[in-house]
Amino acid sequence: MTLSSVAQPLPLWQQLQATGVALAAVAQGVSASAALLRVPSALRSGVQSLLFASLRNWGRAHALRGILAQRKPPPEVDSLLCVALALSWLPEQAPYEPFTLVNQAVEAAKRSPKMKAQATFVNACLRRFLRERDALVAVTNKDLQASWNHPVWWIELLQHDHPNHWQQILRADLVPAPMVMRVNVRRIERSALAAQWLALGIMAHPVGPYGLMLVNPLPVDRIPGFAQGLCSVQDGGAQLAAPLLLGALPDHGKHRRILDACAAPGGKSAHLLELSDAQVVSLDIDEVRCERITGNLQRLGLSAQVVAADALKVNDWWDGQAFDAILLDAPCTASGIVRRHPDVVWLRRASDVAQLGKLQQSLLHTLWPLLKPGGVMLYCTCSVFRREGQAQVKSFLQHNTQAHGLPCVGHLLPQNSNNNGGVTDNLPSDHDGFFYALLQKPLD
Ligand SMILES: C[S@@+](CC[C@H](N)C(=O)[O-])C[C@H]1O[C@@H](n2cnc3c(N)ncnc32)[C@H](O)[C@@H]1O
Incomplete structure (x- = not known):
């Protein structure tokens, strides 16, 4: 240690x-x-x-x-x-x-x-x-x-959900995650920021298309360019959300209207705005966390319509204009981000998985009608449990026969140098656990 x-x-x-x-x-x-x-x-x-x-x-x-x-x-x-x-x-x-x-x-x-x-x-x-x-x-x-x-119920659920990888997941959970930054490519190229840092003795390696992993973590106020909005803290797995959703839209989301339905503290909203000219509505039920969305966007020189409301109470906040795309980063057990939040394993109860599953299902069903014909929804959770990922989407597709799944990365399991290469359905490199599914509504 x-x-x-x-x-x-x-x-x-x-x-x-x-x-x-x-x-x-x-x-x-x-x-x-x-x-x-x-x-x-x-x-x-x-x-x-x-x-x-x-x-x-x-x-x-x-x-x-x-x-x-x-x-x-x-x-x-x-x-x-x-x-x-x-x-x-x-x-x-x-x-x-x-x-x-x-x-x-x-x-x-x-x-x-x-x-x-x-x-x-x-x-x-x-x-x-x-x-x-x-x-x-x-x-x-x-x-x-x-x-x-880890609690026994958690281990048993992983053994059930990932019979070939449960040990790698548990081992990865116990190793602190590295500090990964997302470069604000609207303001600076990644290589230019890495070069500025290197000149100051700060070493970082590229991760995915927009990330830089610091060799030695630093408090954010000591990262050159952070206060000026050149970068944000975001794990490599989370950095996939915005490119996945924009990549499924015509013209990469240009002039499109996107709902980020569970947006606080605004990491994925900000990334959408860094990569596109879309209009983003950033919605979150938690008023205090909504202030963090606004603060983060201001620091990055970006703007969205920030709304504090319950996504399930559509009549309270929706203006009736359908969205071209919806990002549903649903509340979940956070079982994929234990490397960063080691308290999660001890705070969760086995019953939370089913309870959160019900909330995720309600959010999917409630928000789906707000999507335009031909529109795309990206459903994601930072969970390693299938109930919050594949099973959720399978059940949604069974009840919404007009929706269809587009090719997507699926389930990313937490990965670090301990289990690198040991998990076949993973991207290379270090990242937290995430589930991603792209769902498209057919044209009328
Ligand atoms: C996984 S976090 C979102 C992280 C965020 N997308 C980001 O990348 O920074 C889930 C969020 O869902 C919000 N939430 C939970 N229930 C909600 C609801 N019914 N309506 C809107 N937001 C909700 C929580 O307040 C929390 O901020």
Whole structure:
């Protein structure tokens, strides 16, 4: 693990304490990004690294904690123990010496009014772990959730959906994703931006037609050209959406009217506008996230009609003019972007897959009539589950016999250097998991 916290001057116990609090919040159903907003800003970047590493090893940590403390301790103690175990169970990947992590975790307990009384217990559990690590880890190897650091229902669903690739997907999920930028080709050519960066010592490799992958990730405010709208952060898999939809339209979408039905924070709307002269309506149910669409488009020098409304309540927002194309980037489990959001696996429940499936089906059925004859809809989700991809489209086509599927990339599974080449239905290179389907309405 390469953690920015290594350079932090703040004491490690303080970071571990804050990481434990953030992990306890995720255990209560709070997203990692919301939990991190509660962390004092001086600690945040170090805590983010420790929290993400803990989430990627939470299944293992949970199993180890179960052996060391058979009666579940209070939530804050449980989380602190899990943080220490998650970070130290695999010494070759540990961000600090396991011995240091244990000492500092005990210090974190001693210095917390809530955990002080349990500091001796924390110390006893973690010292035993240091003494018996190999044997304890061997016991947890029999536990599916511990071995793969994903919930059992998730693993079983992947085994069902991807019998030949489930292991590659799980392995890819546990490796942090690289930072990929999308070049705003309306403003600058990719090679020119890469050359500017190189002159400043920032190395990047091309990904797909518009992407640049940074060799070393940087905060966006330190990426030259970001504030000036020359680029945006977007995974290589997500960068396929706009070219796929525009490529299916006559004249590459020129003067066409396109609905981006679930648009916030505006990544795909912006890409549509960078690549075409289409008029884009960017709709999202979440008013606050709509402000992010507007902000992102402003930074990039682009404009769309941004509408905050529920796409399912068509009478509230639609002017009755049919669209030439619709991009439906539907709300989903986000099971394809675990590399970037390691909290997702622990926040989701098995029942979410069916519930989100129903919402995706309603969105497809509700928005289809808004498409002109001859128009095209791109349905996509950042999910690896078939229920949110192939099965959804198959069922839609069964109920809409006039719709037909156009050739498309289909299901992209998360890919990195660990499983590169191991997944046959993938594009080469590094990307998150996505499903894409192009649906065309026949001319009357
Ligand atoms: C996968 S995200 C979209 C990402 C976006 N397309 C991008 O590339 O930046 C899904 C979005 O759907 C929105 N959403 C969920 N239900 C909706 C609904 N009924 N109507 C409109 N938007 C909805 C969510 O607020 C969320 O912003």
